[in-house]
Amino acid sequence: MAYMALYRKFRPESFAEVKGQDAIVTTLTNQIKAGRIGHAYLFCGTRGTGKTTVAKILAKAVNCEHPVDGNPCGECASCRAIAEGSSLNVIEIDAASNNGVDNIREIREEVSYSPTEGKYKVYIIDEAHMLSIGAFNALLKTLEEPPSYVIFILATTEAHKIPVTIMSRCQRYDFKRISIDTITTRLTDLMEREGVEAEEQALRYIARTADGSMRDALSLLDQCIAFYLGEKVTYDHALEVLGAVDISIFRKLLKAVTEGDVDACLELMDEVIVQGRDLTQFTTDFTWYLRNLLLIISAEHPEEILEVTSENLAYLKEDAALTNPEQLFRFIRIFSELNNQIRFATQKRVLMEVTLIKLCRPSMEADTESLAERVRVLEKTIEEGDFPARNAEAAPSRAAGEPVAFKKPKPELPMAVPEDVKNIVSKYRVLVGDMEQLWQSAFEGAKLTLSRNGNLLIVFPNEGGLAIMDRRRDQLEEFLSGKIGKQVRVELTALKKNEKFENAFVDLEDKIKMPIEVEDLPKDR
Helix, strand or coil: CCCCHHHHHHHHEEEEHHHHHHHHHHHHHHHHHHHHCCEEEEEECCCCCCHHHHHHHHHHHHCCCCEECECCCCHCCCHHHHCCCCCCCEEEECCCCCCCCHHHHHHHHHHHCCCCCCCEEEEEEHHHHHHHHHHHHHHHHHHHCCCCCCEEEEEEECHHHHCCCHHHHCEEEECCCCCCHHHHHHHHHHHHCCCCCCCCHHHHHHHHHHCCCCHHHHHHHHHHHHCCCCCCCCCCHHHHHCCCCHHHHHHHHHHHHCCCCCHHHHHHHHHHHHHHCCCHHHHHHHHHHHHHHHHHHCCCCHHHHHCCHHHHHHHHHHHHHCCCCHHHHHHHHHHHHHHHHCCCCCCCCHHHHHHHHHCCCCCCHHHHHHHHHHHHHHHHHHCCCEEEEEEHCCCCCCCCCCCCCCCCCCCCCCCCCCCHHHHHHCHHHHHHHHHHHHHHHHCCEEEEEECCCCCCEECCCCCCHHHHHHHHHHHHHHHHHHHHHHCCCEEEECCCCCCCCCCCCCCCCHHHCCCCCCCCCCCCC
């Protein structure tokens, strides 16, 4: 006999076997026992939560010859025929491929004939939101006043696409996502029945990855069993099959991100990719990990909320000390955006690496969360006193307990200023007066100081003067050397935008305090 997938093999056959939908099961069971069966039902909810399964059980229950407390007996001819799919009383329609007006007209013609066996004809319309507007309109009157022996069950994952006129004629039941505990318990029970060994941690991880879908959980478990056929299903096996990574990788990545270590982040990502992990799954799992950290920090009793082992809980508490809620809000936002993009991206690795760089560099963003992170980094820098020195000079060391200076100290000149520089400073005004008109215009507002190399540094108030004299540097040095009779080396620069000379440089004329020689020289004008 051909192998049957777990989700088909263990599909519930009675309401008692349906897990995670207790309110719906109780309501339907009571309706059947009391004979208060509706003529139209709308089952809404995400994939794999039991909509079609409950619809089939309801179809069996209303036609069962010997119902037991509202549940089908599963043994009568009607129950067996419905289970085998050979019953003429239960008609399943896939609205995705039968969504036209003609398909609904066929149903309207069929409902006029009473069932040959059993009490009810049950129409199960799966993915009902795929019906066209014309099809919905054709169904409207029949749905409102069907024959007493007809029941309609519409199942959909997108209830907002169902017209209000249809919805108002149905009893609506919302199937919620199934909890991790419920899925884990179900998987454990099925593994015992299958005779397969499995670690609880592995089953819990599969249950969490299924995201509330029992069918997805069974499919993933089927995949893990097949990959390691005949072996025990372990947590590591589950990670390997599902393309996920262990929590240790997340811990290293968080540490690298909080420290702003881009190189470490990219090395970890390279390791993940080399191992063949799925980046989409990695993004989902890391977001979940960040969510757990946020709960550790924010909740009073996180151990009651988090579905992790005691060992992983200890790791989470340790990692939570590395960060704060504001940081985590930002990380979760960025990774949630990434999760929406990476599913359809052709260059997943590039997208992931750009995101990690963005996490390490808050300055790349201008939103409030990133601004708060930039302030945090700045506060940390101030607290540690780790300031970069100006002009690549070594920053002075700070003694323990010494307050941090927020204002950059004004640069000081060396004890001895070269004689040739002093000589030029003493004659500066006269020398400018001897220059040609273009040079005098360029030197307007320029001031003198000393460079790190001990040369004369001329600081122009704008880039215009610098541009004029930079092309004539050799001529300037020759001119000054001729005036003082010594070889002169000159360096040129200009003030940056909004920069003040007194804040960045020392005025050499003011510092030396030398008398300035002014001579009345005849000028040929």
